[in-house]
Amino acid sequence: MNAPASALNTDDAIKFRCENVNVWYGPTHAIKNNDIAIHDNSVTAFIGPSGCGKSTFLRCLNRMNDTIDICRVTGTLLLDGQDIYSKDIDPVQLRARVGMVFQKPNPFPKSIYDNVGYGPRIHGLARNKVELDEIVEDSLRAAGLWDEVKDRLAAPGTGLSGGQQQRLCIARAIATRPEVLLMDEPCSALDPIATETVEELISTLGERFCVVIVTHSMQQANRISQRTAFFHLGDLVEYDTTDAIFSTPKDERTIGYVSGRFG
Amino acid sequence: MTDTVQTSPDASFHSGDAAKARLRKRRNAETRLRAYGIIAITLAALALVSLLYNIFARTAKAASEHYISMEADIAPDEDNFLKVVKSAAKEAFPYASGRKNRRAIYGLFSDGAADDMRRAAEEGTLQTGDAVPMRFLMSDTADLYMRGEFGKLQTQPGPNALTIEPEGKGFTLRTSGDAFADALGLARTELANEAATLRRQKARQSVGIETLEKRLSDLTGPERDDTLAQIEGFKAKRDQLETKANALDTLITGDRDTRLKLSNRMASFFVAANGGILKLTEVAADTALATPLVPMESASGVGGGDWSLRILERPEIGRPVKDMQVAILETLKSEGRIEEIANWRFFSLSDSTQPEIAGIKGALIGSMWTMLVTFCLAFPIGVMAAIYLEEFAPRNRWTDFVEVNINNLAAVPSIVFGLLGLAVFINFFGTPRSSPLAGGLVLALMTLPTVIIAARASIRAVPPSIRSAALGLGASKTQTVFHHVLPLAMPGILTGTIIGMAQALGETAPLLMIGMVAFITAVPEGITDSATVLPVQVFNWANASERAFDMRTAAAIAVLLLFLVVMNAIAIILRKQFERRW
Ligand SMILES: Nc1ncnc2c1ncn2[C@@H]1O[C@H](COP(=O)(O)OP(=O)(O)OP(=O)(O)O)[C@@H](O)[C@H]1O
Ligand SMILES: [Mg+2]
Numbered sequence: 001m002n003a004p005a006s007a008l009n010t011d012d013a014i015k016f017r018c019e020n021v022n023v024w025y026g027p028t029h030a031i032k033n034n035d036i037a038i039h040d041n042s043v044t045a046f047i048g049p050s051g052c053g054k055s056t057f058l059r060c061l062n063r064m065n066d067t068i069d070i071c072r073v074t075g076t077l078l079l080d081g082q083d084i085y086s087k088d089i090d091p092v093q094l095r096a097r098v099g100m101v102f103q104k105p106n107p108f109p110k111s112i113y114d115n116v117g118y119g120p121r122i123h124g125l126a127r128n129k130v131e132l133d134e135i136v137e138d139s140l141r142a143a144g145l146w147d148e149v150k151d152r153l154a155a156p157g158t159g160l161s162g163g164q165q166q167r168l169c170i171a172r173a174i175a176t177r178p179e180v181l182l183m184d185e186p187c188s189a190l191d192p193i194a195t196e197t198v199e200e201l202i203s204t205l206g207e208r209f210c211v212v213i214v215t216h217s218m219q220q221a222n223r224i225s226q227r228t229a230f231f232h233l234g235d236l237v238e239y240d241t242t243d244a245i246f247s248t249p250k251d252e253r254t255i256g257y258v259s260g261r262f263g
Numbered sequence: 264m265t266d267t268v269q270t271s272p273d274a275s276f277h278s279g280d281a282a283k284a285r286l287r288k289r290r291n292a293e294t295r296l297r298a299y300g301i302i303a304i305t306l307a308a309l310a311l312v313s314l315l316y317n318i319f320a321r322t323a324k325a326a327s328e329h330y331i332s333m334e335a336d337i338a339p340d341e342d343n344f345l346k347v348v349k350s351a352a353k354e355a356f357p358y359a360s361g362r363k364n365r366r367a368i369y370g371l372f373s374d375g376a377a378d379d380m381r382r383a384a385e386e387g388t389l390q391t392g393d394a395v396p397m398r399f400l401m402s403d404t405a406d407l408y409m410r411g412e413f414g415k416l417q418t419q420p421g422p423n424a425l426t427i428e429p430e431g432k433g434f435t436l437r438t439s440g441d442a443f444a445d446a447l448g449l450a451r452t453e454l455a456n457e458a459a460t461l462r463r464q465k466a467r468q469s470v471g472i473e474t475l476e477k478r479l480s481d482l483t484g485p486e487r488d489d490t491l492a493q494i495e496g497f498k499a500k501r502d503q504l505e506t507k508a509n510a511l512d513t514l515i516t517g518d519r520d521t522r523l524k525l526s527n528r529m530a531s532f533f534v535a536a537n538g539g540i541l542k543l544t545e546v547a548a549d550t551a552l553a554t555p556l557v558p559m560e561s562a563s564g565v566g567g568g569d570w571s572l573r574i575l576e577r578p579e580i581g582r583p584v585k586d587m588q589v590a591i592l593e594t595l596k597s598e599g600r601i602e603e604i605a606n607w608r609f610f611s612l613s614d615s616t617q618p619e620i621a622g623i624k625g626a627l628i629g630s631m632w633t634m635l636v637t638f639c640l641a642f643p644i645g646v647m648a649a650i651y652l653e654e655f656a657p658r659n660r661w662t663d664f665v666e667v668n669i670n671n672l673a674a675v676p677s678i679v680f681g682l683l684g685l686a687v688f689i690n691f692f693g694t695p696r697s698s699p700l701a702g703g704l705v706l707a708l709m710t711l712p713t714v715i716i717a718a719r720a721s722i723r724a725v726p727p728s729i730r731s732a733a734l735g736l737g738a739s740k741t742q743t744v745f746h747h748v749l750p751l752a753m754p755g756i757l758t759g760t761i762i763g764m765a766q767a768l769g770e771t772a773p774l775l776m777i778g779m780v781a782f783i784t785a786v787p788e789g790i791t792d793s794a795t796v797l798p799v800q801v802f803n804w805a806n807a808s809e810r811a812f813d814m815r816t817a818a819a820i821a822v823l824l825l826f827l828v829v830m831n832a833i834a835i836i837l838r839k840q841f842e843r844r845w
Contacts (some may be wrong), residue, residue, distance in 0.1 A: 064734065
């Protein structure tokens with residue numbers, strides 16, 4: 001649409017290239033013919049008013065929409081040039097490559113260790129206990145949680161505070177060594193301090209991964225993302241560098257939204 | 264401005280009299296509701312308590328059994344232990360001669376006495392030799408007598424001296440102070456009843472005579488002669504009855520020295536004197552004719568206070584323990600030769616036609632095997648079915664149909680499953696009749712819908728966020744279900760399963776259909792042996808005519824309840840195990 005990938009300054013390689021993406025929930029047309037190119041080693045933010053299809057689009061990227069019976073996706077979604085909706089892509093394997101963090105922290109009712117270790121275990125990333133211990137520690141460190149939980153790895157993950165739980169979920173997601181990390185409003189259930197910690201974490205992660213984050217907070221998008229996409233009623237209205245979106249938005253709707261007039 | 268009046272704040276609305284009335288009404292309604300709740304709970308609790316009290320009070324009686332200690336001669340290679348018991352009894356009660364008395368004596372002992380010796384001999388713990396002190400198990404009726412099930416023997420001390428004179432086979436007893444007045448009174452009432460019966464018969468004869476006499480005028484020739492003869496016969500009968508009744512009247516109104524006969528339809532009266540027990544057969548106010556049941560050491564008279572009158576209210580005809588047996592049991596008791604011992608036999612033996620050697624072991628083991636089969640089938644099949652329906656099956660008309668049918672199946676009367684089991688498992692597949700295998704199959708069918716419904720409900724109750732989390736990590740559907748959903752649903756599934764199993768444990772009707780009602784005395788050693796189960800055992804014993812099965816029925820119910828408690832406890836422990844993991 002009116003947000004071609006070429007409009008962006010691109011020193012990063014393109015991780016996801018999406019063309020003519022349409023999503024229907026039964027008769028509801030939730031995503032309308034959108035194109036977007038998501039860059040590697042950077043943070044991309046999806047913003048827009050509630051119900052505009054941010055989460056829906058995000059879920060297309062790791063085929064979590066497959067688990068919703070009435071959901072139908074068309075168009076081309078290329079991950080490193082490979083169509084993720086083609087027959088020879090196994091959605092389960094895809095989700096190991098494209099990790100996801102949800103709006104509400106959802107740790108498994110298991111120990112902290114098992115939470116983080118679960119992904120590596122089922123994907124065979126660790127050959128033995130020592131390797132697994134290493135992965136768990138690395139992931140928890142990367143999520144900035146290690147110092148807080150290293151003495152109680154056997155305690156249940158559900159016993160942590162909200163912010164800790166969300167960071168545990170992030171640690172769990174990065175433990176499977178994903179190439180892309182999708183985050184759907186990861187800070188919406190957190191207090192300002194926890195939010196700050198998680199935001200710092202996301203910024204750091206953005207240097208190593210391709211991170212896509214949905215957020216309702218414009219300040220957050222501004223703080224942590226390099227690029228921002230603005231959605232409105234299923235349309236991808238504008239997609240540009242974050243600086244451009246917030247300083248010189250082009251579309252009327254974007255101007256309205258970022259200046260806080262609607263949304 | 265008028266429409267703002269209605270919504271403007273009005274101080275009186277929340278504090279005026281109308282408001283107070285509303286408040287009172289609401290509070291009253293709440294109080295009433297609480298009261299109804301408390302009443303309902305109290306009633307339920309009362310019903311439960313009275314049920315449990317009833318069962319356990321009767322169970323307590325089955326907790327012990329009575330033994331008679333006596334000496335027996337046991338040869339080293341003895342194999343007829345029934346004979347050992349009989350000759351020991353004969354030796355112990357030499358005065359009980361004659362077939363009838365002998366039978367009464369043998370009737371005090373259970374076949375279990377011989378069984379005990381046989382078992383001891385097999386284990387090599389039986390002591391042999393002459394005059395070995397032994398404990399013989401009492402028969403069910405003697406045991407019931409010892410528990411006072413046929414009334415307690417009442418003792419009235421004889422305050423005045425008693426003279427004893429031999430008369431025929433018995434003795435004439437003489438005392439003073441109207442000692443036998445009660446017995447005499449009873450005898451009189453009995454005679455009065457008898458006289459009344461005779462008079463009623465007489466009245467019937469008179470009616471017959473009248474009818475025949477009316478018919479007489481219409482008859483001629485030989486017919487008339489026949490009828491006349493008939494009338495004569497009736498008249499003779501009538502006069503005879505009248506005479507008999509009159510004779511009874513004179514007896515009843517006779518003086519205090521007229522001896523009246525006591526019958527077995529009246530309370531039994533005994534006299535205990537000189538170490539023996541006599542039974543009164545004829546009584547006047549101060550004299551009586553008595554026959555010895557347990558012989559006296561001497562026939563000399565005794566002083567006041569040295570003898571007593573013993574009364575058993577229930578007539579001999581109305582109880583299985585006869586007067587002779589009563590006398591012997593009372594003697595044994597006073598000699599301290601009756602022992603009451605815990606009834607472990609109940610748990611080590613299986614069903615029997617004799618209540619005192621009937622036990623619960625066979626049924627208990629049968630129930631265990633059956634429950635094992637039921638669990639091994641219903642649990643995995645039910646859980647798998649629930650997982651498939653809940654997590655994998657597409658939503659379409661076919662799965663809706665299956666769902667509706669599973670729900671309906673849970674409401675099918677259990678006897679129908681019994682019929683199905685008979686037709687399919689036994690007649691078609693040739694599963695052995697009355698085996699725990701057949702029973703378990705039938706009960707598994709019955710339990711399956713309960714397990715499926717409970718399992719589906721608890722699988723559905725697992726938060727979807729857990730599924731998303733697992734799927735988002737790249738876990739497959741199967742991994743998600745088995746690693747995350749099932750462990751979380753397990754407590755609920757176990758609860759549902761235990762409810763189903765508890766239902767199955769108490770089920771009788773379908774098992775009757777497949778022959779588990781058969782009389783089986785062996786303990787089943789596997790799932791294909793013939794067996795019975797606890798509820799069927801309860802059913803059988805409740806139907807048995809022997810009184811002593813009564814308390815054993817209660818005991819069997821108690822065992823059934825205990826089984827249930829144990830099963831529930833296991834489920835709770837398992838559930839805690841799953842929950843403790845998080
Ligand atoms: N599972 C579903 N079934 C049917 N319709 C859905 C489903 N999920 C989303 N929708 C619809 O799709 C549209 C987009 O929803 P989506 O959740 O993507 O919005 P969103 O931008 O994430 O909103 P929010 O900011 O409130 O999370 C909405 O109209 C919503 O009603
Ligand atoms: Mg959303």
